[in-house]
Amino acid sequence: MRHLHHLAGSIGPRGSTTDDEREASRYVRDRFEELGLESHWERFRAPVSGWRPFALAAMVGLLSVGLTLWAGRVGAAVAAVLMGVATVSVFLEMYFRPNALRALVRKGDSQNVWAQVPPRGETELTVVLVGHVDTHRTPWVFTSPRRLSTFRAITTLGVAAFVIGTVIFALAGVFDIATLRPWSLALAPVYLLVLAVTLQPDTTPFTQGANDNASGAAVVLSLAGRIAREPLARTEVVALASGCEEVGSYGAQAFLQAHRDGFVGLRAISVDNVGGKGVGVCYTSVEGMVFPLKPSPELLALAEAVRRDRPDLNAYPLPYTTLHTDATAFMARGVPSLSFVGLTPAGVIPDWHQECDTVERVDPGTVERTEEFVLELLRRLDEGPSAAPEG
Numbered sequence: 001m002r003h004l005h006h007l008a009g010s011i012g013p014r015g016s017t018t019d020d021e022r023e024a025s026r027y028v029r030d031r032f033e034e035l036g037l038e039s040h041w042e043r044f045r046a047p048v049s050g051w052r053p054f055a056l057a058a059m060v061g062l063l064s065v066g067l068t069l070w071a072g073r074v075g076a077a078v079a080a081v082l083m084g085v086a087t088v089s090v091f092l093e094m095y096f097r098p099n100a101l102r103a104l105v106r107k108g109d110s111q112n113v114w115a116q117v118p119p120r121g122e123t124e125l126t127v128v129l130v131g132h133v134d135t136h137r138t139p140w141v142f143t144s145p146r147r148l149s150t151f152r153a154i155t156t157l158g159v160a161a162f163v164i165g166t167v168i169f170a171l172a173g174v175f176d177i178a179t180l181r182p183w184s185l186a187l188a189p190v191y192l193l194v195l196a197v198t199l200q201p202d203t204t205p206f207t208q209g210a211n212d213n214a215s216g217a218a219v220v221l222s223l224a225g226r227i228a229r230e231p232l233a234r235t236e237v238v239a240l241a242s243g244c245e246e247v248g249s250y251g252a253q254a255f256l257q258a259h260r261d262g263f264v265g266l267r268a269i270s271v272d273n274v275g276g277k278g279v280g281v282c283y284t285s286v287e288g289m290v291f292p293l294k295p296s297p298e299l300l301a302l303a304e305a306v307r308r309d310r311p312d313l314n315a316y317p318l319p320y321t322t323l324h325t326d327a328t329a330f331m332a333r334g335v336p337s338l339s340f341v342g343l344t345p346a347g348v349i350p351d352w353h354q355e356c357d358t359v360e361r362v363d364p365g366t367v368e369r370t371e372e373f374v375l376e377l378l379r380r381l382d383e384g385p386s387a388a389p390e391g
């Protein structure tokens with residue numbers, strides 16, 4: 001809670017790529033040094049907005065409708081190419097891959113801070129324990145549960161409209177089916193809607209992010225300290241305070257790019273939003289906005305065992321497909337992972353991406369139970385029979 005108070009209360013809003021995010025990273029680095037751990041500070045470049053690529057795709061959609069309606073067959077063919085590139089880029093962006101739209105978004109400096117906590121014996125496994133330090137903006141779509149479910153519907157509709165648009169423009173242009181051209185007009189309202197909900201967020205202030213995600217970063221820091229004092233037998237823990245999760249898990253991506261093959265038996269556990277009131281210890285059964293990504297069967301089985309043996313921690317699994325986490329980025333790269341996201345049993349993250357995500361609203365019990373659960377899980381993994389590297 002001391003770490004949480006400092007990150008969310010003293011530093012406050014920590015927008016991705018901002019100086020405040022950097023100050024949070026410095027705080028983590030100083031705590032690592034205090035623990036006698038060697039800290040690594042790794043800078044990377046990242047887009048300043050996670051919304052902008054999707055807003056650009058919607059703009060391409062509107063332009064493409066115009067071209068198809070008023071620029072004849074050639075216009076429709078050009079629209080098909082533009083929309084095709086934008087649509088592929090949208091999918092690549094959602095699954096953490098380079099793409100044409102990302103290239104068009106302004107970049108800023110961010111950083112990962114991490115430290116290794118070595119085991120007592122030879123390292124047979126490595127677990128990256130990741131919690132992001134940056135905070136999101138406070139978009140209108142997050143201001144009520146109803147608006148959030150509308151947002152979910154718009155994202156699904158939007159992705160469908162990008163795919164359908166590409167097909168209609170291609171049929172109208174490449175195959176010259178002129179009667180299809182007026183049909184493209186039906187897509188315009190969807191593109192407009194997507195444009196509205198993706199442009200608005202970048203006009204809003206950043207949240208203090210006590211739950212999202214001072215709570216997760218604090219748990220990672222606290223566990224690094226506890227494990228440093230009482231090391232595991234064969235499992236090295238890499239405590240990673242990532243930057244730029246909120247704009248597309250760029251910190252997690254940068255870390256993997258640099259270190260994917262550098263660790264023995266790599267696994268990952270992400271801790272995100274673990275201080276909400278009315279929340280148990282929730283780990284995800286599936287993640288990913290379009291294609292579902294699954295947690296590591298090994299880590300999930302261990303979590304299930306801890307859940308059964310420790311009813312006092314009130315743990316449960318739930319699916320999470322509204323947005324992504326750093327674990328989604330690890331899963332998308334094939335790293336066996338488990339993801340803690342503090343959803344209530346009804347599937348809601350309290351105060352998510354809102355101005356009310358403040359220190360006063362955090363339930364210290366939720367934070368502590370999550371920390372206990374993750375530590376128990378790590379100990380069981382450490383004791384477990386499988387010495388075979390999974391990743």
Ligand SMILES: [Zn+2]
Binds near residue numbers: 213
């Ligand atoms: Zn988060």
